[in-house]
Structure formats: C-alpha cells, structure tokens
Amino acid sequence: MQQKRSAFLYILLWAVQLLVAALFLLSGVMKLGYPITKLAALYPWTGQVSAAFVRLMGVVDLAGGLGLLLPSLLRIKPSLTVWAAIGIVILMASAIVFHVSRGEQSVTGFNVVVALLAAVVAWGRYRKYPVTPRAQCI
Structure with a gap:
C-alpha cells in the first residue's frame, strides 16, 4: 500500500511540475512573440505597461518553465528545479x-493557485522526491 501511495505521489509531482512548466513556457512564448495589441486583448495589463517590460516578463516566464523541467529531466544540477x-x-x-x-x-x-503548485514542486523536489544528479564521467 505504501509503495502504491509513493508511486502515486511521484507521478503527481511530475504532473504538477509539467503543468506549471507548460504554463510558463506558453506564457513566455506569448509574451515574447505576440503583438502587444493581441496580448492586451487577453491580458489588459500588457497594454498598459511598456513593451520592454512585457518582453522581459516573457524571458522570465521562459526561464522559469525551462528551469522547472530541464534540470530534472536531464539530471544535470537538478537542485536548480527547486x-x-x-x-x-x-x-x-x-x-x-x-x-x-x-x-x-x-x-x-x-x-x-500557481504559487501553491510551484511550492508543491519546490517541496517535492527538495524533500520528498529529489532527482539524483547524473553520475559524472571522468
């Protein structure tokens, strides 16, 4: 029973991690690639701040999404996911x-909700199911 629960939590953690990463990757691509007028129709604040700020937030979102995924998937410095x-x-x-x-x-x-989900990922990858780094070849 404990092993089933453990497997379920492990899968759930990956699902939450993938969901939040996908959200941030999509948001980053939108903020970097969509015209500001199109973004402003979806998110009014984007039409009321400078375009540079919106694009900077796109870079931040992309970095967050990639940071949630790549270190864990590649097992290279997986603590960066936390x-x-x-x-x-x-x-x-x-x-x-x-x-x-x-x-x-x-x-x-x-x-x-996104903050809570990200906090679950931080807790899960730090305490519950940390990803072990790949062994380094010498």
Missing part, C-alpha cells in the same frame, strides 16, 4: 501585489 520553483512562487507573489495595486484583485486567484 530554485526555479521558488522563483516562480516569488514571481507569483509579486504578480499578486502588482494586480492588487491596480485594483485587479479578481485575477489574483490564478496567481495564488
């Missing part, structure tokens, strides 16, 4: 402050 997840939690906390300061409290629920 740091990427912590960075996403901080980014989502900053997004909540940003939206509240603009009177957009109604959109912060999404940020809270």
Whole structure:
C-alpha cells in the first residue's frame, strides 16, 4: 500500500511540475512573440505597461518553465528545479501585489493557485522526491 501511495505521489509531482512548466513556457512564448495589441486583448495589463517590460516578463516566464523541467529531466544540477520553483512562487507573489495595486484583485486567484503548485514542486523536489544528479564521467 505504501509503495502504491509513493508511486502515486511521484507521478503527481511530475504532473504538477509539467503543468506549471507548460504554463510558463506558453506564457513566455506569448509574451515574447505576440503583438502587444493581441496580448492586451487577453491580458489588459500588457497594454498598459511598456513593451520592454512585457518582453522581459516573457524571458522570465521562459526561464522559469525551462528551469522547472530541464534540470530534472536531464539530471544535470537538478537542485536548480527547486530554485526555479521558488522563483516562480516569488514571481507569483509579486504578480499578486502588482494586480492588487491596480485594483485587479479578481485575477489574483490564478496567481495564488500557481504559487501553491510551484511550492508543491519546490517541496517535492527538495524533500520528498529529489532527482539524483547524473553520475559524472571522468
């Protein structure tokens, strides 16, 4: 029974990690590649800040998504996955402050959920199921 529970949690952790990574990769591609006018129709704040800020957030989102996946998948410095997840939690906390300061409290629920999911990844990869680094060849 314990082994089934353990396997379920292991798979669930990977699923959450993949979900959050996919979300950030998609968001990064959109913020980097879509015209600002198209983005502003989806996310009004993107039309009310500088284009450079939106593009910078695209780079940050891509880095977060890649950081959640690549170190664990390649097993090269997998502890970076934990740091990427912590960075996403901080980014989502900053997004909540940003939206509240603009009177957009109604959109912060999404940020809270993403922050919680990223915190689960950080905890899971640090405490419960850390990925072991690949053995180095000499």
